[in-house]
Amino acid sequence: MPLFALGRSGDHAARVTxxxxxxxxxxxxxxxxxxxxxxxxxxxxxALSGTERVLDLGCGTGEFERLVMQQFGSVSMVGLDTxxxxxxxxxxxxxxxxxxxxxxxxxxxLPFRAEEFDVVVSASMVHHVRDARSxxxxxxxxxxRGGQLAILxxxxxxxxxxxxxxxxxxxxxxxxxxYRLRELRQRLGEVGIRVQQAxxxxxPPGYGLMCVNGIRAx
Ligand SMILES: C[S@@+](CC[C@H](N)C(=O)[O-])C[C@H]1O[C@@H](n2cnc3c(N)ncnc32)[C@H](O)[C@@H]1O
Numbered sequence: 001m002p003l004f005a006l007g008r009s010g011d012h013a014a015r016v017t018x019x020x021x022x023x024x025x026x027x028x029x030x031x032x033x034x035x036x037x038x039x040x041x042x043x044x045x046x047a048l049s050g051t052e053r054v055l056d057l058g059c060g061t062g063e064f065e066r067l068v069m070q071q072f073g074s075v076s077m078v079g080l081d082t083x084x085x086x087x088x089x090x091x092x093x094x095x096x097x098x099x100x101x102x103x104x105x106x107x108x109x110l111p112f113r114a115e116e117f118d119v120v121v122s123a124s125m126v127h128h129v130r131d132a133r134s135x136x137x138x139x140x141x142x143x144x145r146g147g148q149l150a151i152l153x154x155x156x157x158x159x160x161x162x163x164x165x166x167x168x169x170x171x172x173x174x175x176x177x178x179y180r181l182r183e184l185r186q187r188l189g190e191v192g193i194r195v196q197q198a199x200x201x202x203x204p205p206g207y208g209l210m211c212v213n214g215i216r217a218x
Contacts, residue, residue: 012176013106016128017083019174020060024085027061034124037203039064042123042152043071045197045213050074052118057107057139058082058125062090065100075099078117082106107135115144126153130176132187140191143216149193150213155200156180158208181210192218 020027028035042064048054050072056064059079068075077100081087090102105111107122107129120139126132143149156165156178168175179187185195193214200210 012130012173013082015173020081020083021085024061024083024089027086027089028063034203034207035063037207038123038152038209039067041201041203041209041211042121042150043067045150045199045211046119046121046148048072048075048119052076053116054078054119054121055110055112055117055139055142056080057120057122057135058128059090059102060086060124062093062100062102064121064123065090065094065097065102069094069097069100073097073099077101078103078112080105080107080110108138110138110142112142114141115147116142117147118144119148119150121150121152123152124154126151126176126184127178128174128176132177132179132184133191136187136191136193140193140216145216145218147216148213149188149216150211151184151188152209152211153184154178155208155210157200157210158202160206161208179210181212184210184212188212188214192216 053076056079059081062079065077065079079090079102084104087102087104094100120143156162157180165178188195194217195214197213
C-alpha cells in the first residue's frame with residue numbers, strides 16, 4: 001500500500017469535518033491575512049449589484065458573508081458548510097444580518113430547488129473534495145441560467161503549490177485535490193459554465209491561488 005494511502009483510508013468527508021470542528025474557534029485569527037486577501041478578491045470578481053440571491057459553498061466561519069453584508073446589505077445570502085462548528089461561528093457572527101442564512105449541508109447534495117440562486121461561489125473549499133464534478137453539477141443546478149458561478153481555490157500552476165500537492169496528498173487526510181487553472185476551466189465548461197474571467201494570484205506570504213468566474217450558459 002503506498003504510504004499516502006495509509007492516511008487517506010476511512011471516511012474522507014468525516015475527516016474534513018473533524019478537522020474543522022477542532023479549528024473553528026481559531027480559524028479567523030489564524031487565517032486573517034489569507035481571508036482578507038482571498039475574499040476581497042472573490043467579491044471584486046463578482047461585480048454584485050446588491051439585489052442578488054447568493055449561495056456560498058463551504059462558507060466556513062461566514063467571513064465572506066460578513067464582507068458582502070458590509071458593502072451590499074440588501075443582498076440575500078445562504079452560506080452552507082458541512083462542519084457544524086464552523087457554521088455555528090458564522091451564525092454567531094451574522095446574527096444581526098437577517099438576510100443571511102447559514103446551513104449545515106454538503107455541497108454535493110444541496111437542499112435547494114433548481115435555479116434558486118443568481119450567484120454561486122466557493123472559496124478555499126474545492127481542494128478538500130476529491131472530485132469537484134459532483135459539487136459543480138450541484139452548484140450549476142441551483143444557479144439560474146445567466147447567473148454567475150465563481151470558484152476561488154489553491155492553484156497547482158504555481159511551482160510551490162505543485163510541491164504542496166504531493167506533500168498534502170501524502171500527509172493530509174483532509175486533502176482532496178488541487179487543480180490547475182486549465183483543469184478547473186475545463187470542469188466548469190463540462191457542467192455548462194461559460195468562463196468569463198480567470199486569474200492566478202499570490203496572497204502574502206506566498207499562497208498561490210486562482211479565481212475563475214463564469215456564467216451558466218445552458
Ligand atoms: C478552508 S475552509 C474555507 C471557508 C471559507 N470559504 C473561507 O474562505 O474562509 C473550508 C471549508 O469548507 C468546508 N467543506 C469542506 N468540504 C465540504 C463539502 N463537501 N461541503 C460543504 N462544505 C465543505 C469545511 O467544513 C470548511 O469550513
